[in-house]
Amino acid sequence: xxxxxxxxxxxxxxxxxxxxxxxxxxxxxxxxxxxxxxxxxxxxxxxxxxxxxxxxxxxxxxxxxxxxxxxxxxxxxxxxxxxxxxxxxxxxxxxxxxxxxxxxxxxxxxxxxxxxxxxxxxxxxxxxxxxxxxxxxxxxxxxxxxxxxxxxxxxxxxxxxxxxxxxxxxxxxxxxxxxxxxxxxxxxxxxxxxxxxxxxxxxxxxxxxxxxxxxxxxxxxxxxxxxxxxxxxxxxxxxxxxxxxxxxxxxxxxxxxxxxxxxxxxxxxxxxxxxxxxxxxxxxxxxxxxxxxxxxxxxxxxxxxxxxxxxxxxxxxxxxxxxxxxxxxxxxxxxxxxxxxxxxxxxxxxxxxxxxxxxxxxxxxxxxxxxxxxxxxxxxxxxxxxxxxxxxxxxxxxxxxxxxxxxxxxxxxxxxxxxxxxxxxxxxxxxxxxxxxxxxxxxxxxxxxxxxxxxxxxxxxxxxxxxxxxxxxxxxxxxxxxxxxxxxxxxxxxxxxxxxxxxxxxxxxxxxxxxxxxxxxxxxxxxxxxxxxxxxxxxxxxxxxxxxxxxxxxxxxxxxxxxxxxxxxxxxxxxxxxxxxxxxxxxxxxxxxxxxxxxxxxx
Amino acid sequence: xxxxxxxxxxxxxxxxxxxxxxxxxxxxxxxxxxxxxxxxxxxxxxxxxxxxxxxxxxxxxxxxxxxxxxxxxxxxxxxxxxxxxxxxxxxxxxxxxxxxxxxxxxxxxxxxxxxxxxxxxxxxxxxxxxxxxxxxxxxxxxxxxxxxxxxxxxxxxxxxxxxxxxxxxxxxxxxxxxxxxxxxxxxxxxxxxxxxxxxxxxxxxxxxxxxxxxxxxxxxxxxxxxxxxxxxxxxxxxxxxxxxxxxxxxxxxxxxxxxxxxxxxxxxxxxxxxxxxxxxxxxxxxxxxxxxxxxxxxxxxxxxxxxxxxxxxxxxxxxxxxxxx
Numbered sequence: 001x002x003x004x005x006x007x008x009x010x011x012x013x014x015x016x017x018x019x020x021x022x023x024x025x026x027x028x029x030x031x032x033x034x035x036x037x038x039x040x041x042x043x044x045x046x047x048x049x050x051x052x053x054x055x056x057x058x059x060x061x062x063x064x065x066x067x068x069x070x071x072x073x074x075x076x077x078x079x080x081x082x083x084x085x086x087x088x089x090x091x092x093x094x095x096x097x098x099x100x101x102x103x104x105x106x107x108x109x110x111x112x113x114x115x116x117x118x119x120x121x122x123x124x125x126x127x128x129x130x131x132x133x134x135x136x137x138x139x140x141x142x143x144x145x146x147x148x149x150x151x152x153x154x155x156x157x158x159x160x161x162x163x164x165x166x167x168x169x170x171x172x173x174x175x176x177x178x179x180x181x182x183x184x185x186x187x188x189x190x191x192x193x194x195x196x197x198x199x200x201x202x203x204x205x206x207x208x209x210x211x212x213x214x215x216x217x218x219x220x221x222x223x224x225x226x227x228x229x230x231x232x233x234x235x236x237x238x239x240x241x242x243x244x245x246x247x248x249x250x251x252x253x254x255x256x257x258x259x260x261x262x263x264x265x266x267x268x269x270x271x272x273x274x275x276x277x278x279x280x281x282x283x284x285x286x287x288x289x290x291x292x293x294x295x296x297x298x299x300x301x302x303x304x305x306x307x308x309x310x311x312x313x314x315x316x317x318x319x320x321x322x323x324x325x326x327x328x329x330x331x332x333x334x335x336x337x338x339x340x341x342x343x344x345x346x347x348x349x350x351x352x353x354x355x356x357x358x359x360x361x362x363x364x365x366x367x368x369x370x371x372x373x374x375x376x377x378x379x380x381x382x383x384x385x386x387x388x389x390x391x392x393x394x395x396x397x398x399x400x401x402x403x404x405x406x407x408x409x410x411x412x413x414x415x416x417x418x419x420x421x422x423x424x425x426x427x428x429x430x431x432x433x434x435x436x437x438x439x440x441x442x443x444x445x446x447x448x449x450x451x452x453x454x455x456x457x458x459x460x461x462x463x464x465x466x467x468x469x470x471x472x473x474x475x476x477x478x479x480x481x482x483x484x485x486x487x488x489x490x491x492x493x494x495x496x497x498x499x500x501x502x503x504x505x506x507x508x509x510x511x512x513x514x515x516x517x518x519x520x521x522x523x524x525x526x527x528x529x530x531x532x533x534x535x536x537x538x539x540x541x542x543x544x545x546x547x548x549x550x551x552x553x554x555x556x557x558x559x560x561x562x563x564x565x566x567x568x569x570x571x572x573x574x575x576x577x578x579x580x581x582x583x584x585x586x587x588x589x590x591x592x593x594x595x596x597x598x599x600x601x602x603x
Numbered sequence: 604x605x606x607x608x609x610x611x612x613x614x615x616x617x618x619x620x621x622x623x624x625x626x627x628x629x630x631x632x633x634x635x636x637x638x639x640x641x642x643x644x645x646x647x648x649x650x651x652x653x654x655x656x657x658x659x660x661x662x663x664x665x666x667x668x669x670x671x672x673x674x675x676x677x678x679x680x681x682x683x684x685x686x687x688x689x690x691x692x693x694x695x696x697x698x699x700x701x702x703x704x705x706x707x708x709x710x711x712x713x714x715x716x717x718x719x720x721x722x723x724x725x726x727x728x729x730x731x732x733x734x735x736x737x738x739x740x741x742x743x744x745x746x747x748x749x750x751x752x753x754x755x756x757x758x759x760x761x762x763x764x765x766x767x768x769x770x771x772x773x774x775x776x777x778x779x780x781x782x783x784x785x786x787x788x789x790x791x792x793x794x795x796x797x798x799x800x801x802x803x804x805x806x807x808x809x810x811x812x813x814x815x816x817x818x819x820x821x822x823x824x825x826x827x828x829x830x831x832x833x834x835x836x837x838x839x840x841x842x843x844x845x846x847x848x849x850x851x852x853x854x855x856x857x858x859x860x861x862x863x864x865x866x867x868x869x870x871x872x873x874x875x876x877x878x879x880x881x882x883x884x885x886x887x888x889x890x891x892x893x894x895x896x897x898x899x900x901x902x903x904x905x906x907x908x909x910x911x912x913x914x915x916x917x918x919x920x921x922x923x924x925x926x927x928x
Contacts, residue, residue, distance in 0.1 A: 533870070535896070535898040537889040537893070537898075538893050561861065562924075563897065
């Protein structure tokens with residue numbers, strides 16, 4: 001009975017039920033109650049059903065309807081099951097057909113091979129026999145020829161002898177007879193080789209049919225597996241020192257185990273011998289390979305083995321381990337109220353694809369806050385916009401095809417002020433910096449010029465150094481502490497300010513200058529060699545510098561007194577850098593990270 | 604004042620109910636009115652002379668009877684927009700020789716900066732007027748228009764020529780009670796003779812003024828012709844009395860809260876070259892006593908109001924730093 005028949009039966013039941021309902025209706029006149037126990041209509045008070053459960057017709061009808069629908073639903077479920085089974089069977093039919101087809105193909109192939117081999121052997125053998133035959137025939141023929149020749153020669157001899165014999169002339173006869181007799185005797189003495197040159201038998205070599213036998217045997221045996229296929233590297237499955245390798249087998253072959261091979265691909269062309277190949281025996285179609293180098297490419301391939309033999313090797317796949325985490329260069333990072341420029345070391349000898357910068361607010365109570373990321377950074381520095389008056393924690397990851405590295409050690413940034421450092425490679429050789437990079441000294445020693453190493457980037461006349469700032473046109477504030485006797489120049493300059501001129505003496509730098517004369521302190525505010533005439537009665541020992549790109553101003557303050565000293569008005573065409581110089585031996589200390597005091601930042 | 608008037612009106616209403624004779628009521632009302640007006644006038648004693656809207660605020664001129672100078676005095680006052688809703692700090696500006704309350708408000712261009720920083724600027728006259736003192740009109744650098752901001756001790760000047768007290772006491776009282784001025788926040792500035800006035804008011808009243816600045820001030824009057832003429836006239840021959848009104852001498856003996864003095868001086872100022880101003884002396888004294896001064900010698904500028912106009916914004920900004928702190 002198939003599904004359709006069952007369904008057909010069910011429809012019939014429905015019809016019957018409907019018909020029965022009608023029947024119920026027709027009989028309604030006489031019976032008025034329904035006996036639940038017997039399941040029949042009856043009259044109230046009927047003796048047969050006295051102790052039975054009697055219900056009204058309506059209730060009885062409802063009960064029976066409920067029962068009917070329950071049985072109906074059970075039947076529906078059964079139908080669904082059978083339908084599923086039927087379709088499953090269909091699939092199985094198809095699979096069996098397929099499998100059979102495959103086996104048939106396999107067998108056909110095998111037998112064809114065997115047949116081919118046999119016919120090859122046959123031909124080979126026949127050819128050998130043929131050769132032998134030819135060989136023998138040749139020899140016999142040769143012999144025949146020789147016999148013929150010998151015969152001819154003998155006949156000739158006899159004829160000539162007979163001729164001589166018939167000669168009447170006794171003298172001529174005697175003259176000619178001796179050599180002829182000698183020749184005849186010689187000839188008669190010769191042995192006649194009457195042996196056959198070749199044997200009449202054929203030498204049949206035994207054909208080596210062992211491989212055919214083997215093939216016949218292997219027909220009934222499992223084939224060796226076909227080559228597996230290496231999967232491409234799954235994203236984020238690798239670590240610095242391990243790879244998660246996967247492969248697949250696209251056939252139904254039985255496999256006992258796989259063998260995975262890998263080798264480091266080295267970019268180093270000078271290595272003559274290839275790296276050694278490592279291998280691992282694995283039962284599953286995946287495995288984790290460890291003890292690898294970070295940020296390195298490995299060549300991997302796999303073979304499958306069963307009782308019959310080993311499959312051919314798969315195509316080689318290249319996997320890459322994840323890079324080592326970078327290291328942030330804290331001394332070279334700069335920040336301001338609303339941005340930070342982060343610089344780091346790659347942490348890997350080979351190049352990586354890109355870097356990711358992650359930053360999150362540092363919360364006071366150690367709660368985790370949302371992390372934002374900047375991805376696909378091509379070089380080892382990144383400018384990130386931040387909110388003012390907050391503390392941030394910054395990490396960097398290196399990324400290659402294998403995935404991202406672990407996070408670098410963190411860097412803490414406060415967007416409460418201007419943080420920067422001095423660019424040591426711009427410093428004049430006579431200027432030495434303290435260990436923390438914030439104090440500069442012009443020492444009173446006379447270094448011979450030959451001892452000083454200048455480069456294109458160092459100041460070579462003015463004993464000066466540049467600082468670094470976040471390359472954003474915002475507001476910046478920093479302070480400097482100076483000795484009473486220090487003759488200094490402090491201010492800002494373009495990054496490409498002439499290294500062979502004095503700060504303030506050109507149009508690429510603006511600075512405040514202190515000159516100590518025997519009678520008094522002199523102050524200049526230099527740009528392009530020009531200064532206004534300004535007298536200051538109280539010597540500023542702590543100088544505040546305020547830079548505002550938006551308003552185009554550079555202001556100097558006596559920070560201890562909150563006294564404004566001077567303001568340059570200039571529209572800066574490029575980014576400027578803080579600059580510091582000492583005209584005479586002395587010291588100058590930089591204070592960064594300060595918030596601009598309110599009297600400074602107000603317009 | 605208004606409330607006073609209103610309360611009297613209420614009283615009158617009550618009173619009218621008592622009186623049944625209308626005539627008596629009217630005379631009573633008249634006398635009440637007169638009395639309230641009299642109270643009004645003596646309490647305020649300020650009459651507005653002019654009012655012009657300027658930079659969203661108002662430049663006004665008032666006249667009043669000065670008790671120190673015993674005559675009617677005018678002063679100019681600029682009320683910034685901020686003064687409509689809250690109290691503002693006050694900058695007192697003292698003008699120089701021959702000026703009245705008009706020169707500064709028409710020539711210096713201070714209203715824009717005062718409006719932006721929310722500062723009231725008061726500019727009084729430079730000497731008592733209309734006192735009919737003999738000899739007051741003879742010179743332009745002594746007498747009328749040349750009060751030198753001292754309290755004169757010599758006749759016939761000592762009754763009226765009390766500009767020091769007027770500027771440091773009467774005027775601030777007047778301003779504080781009639782305008783939305785913050786009594787704790789005052790600064791002072793001036794030009795030439797007014798610069799001298801500003802400096803001595805600040806040096807003689809440590810802590811009274813939050814900041815002080817000056818344009819081409821007479822820094823050392825006892826050493827210059829102007830000062831010697833004025834002081835000998837107002838203060839007599841005893842030079843020790845002169846020192847009480849000399850900024851350089853006062854600086855040398857100053858002790859009090861820290862000052863922050865801004866001085867602008869035109870390099871091409873004829874009075875600088877004729878040794879009337881002598882700023883070097885003041886600078887030397889301040890350097891010695893560590894009084895913070897920034898003195899700017901401005902190339903090409905002279906003694907005129909064009910010079911003041913050019914740098915008035917810097918000065919108002921300088922004062923705003925302390926007044927709005």
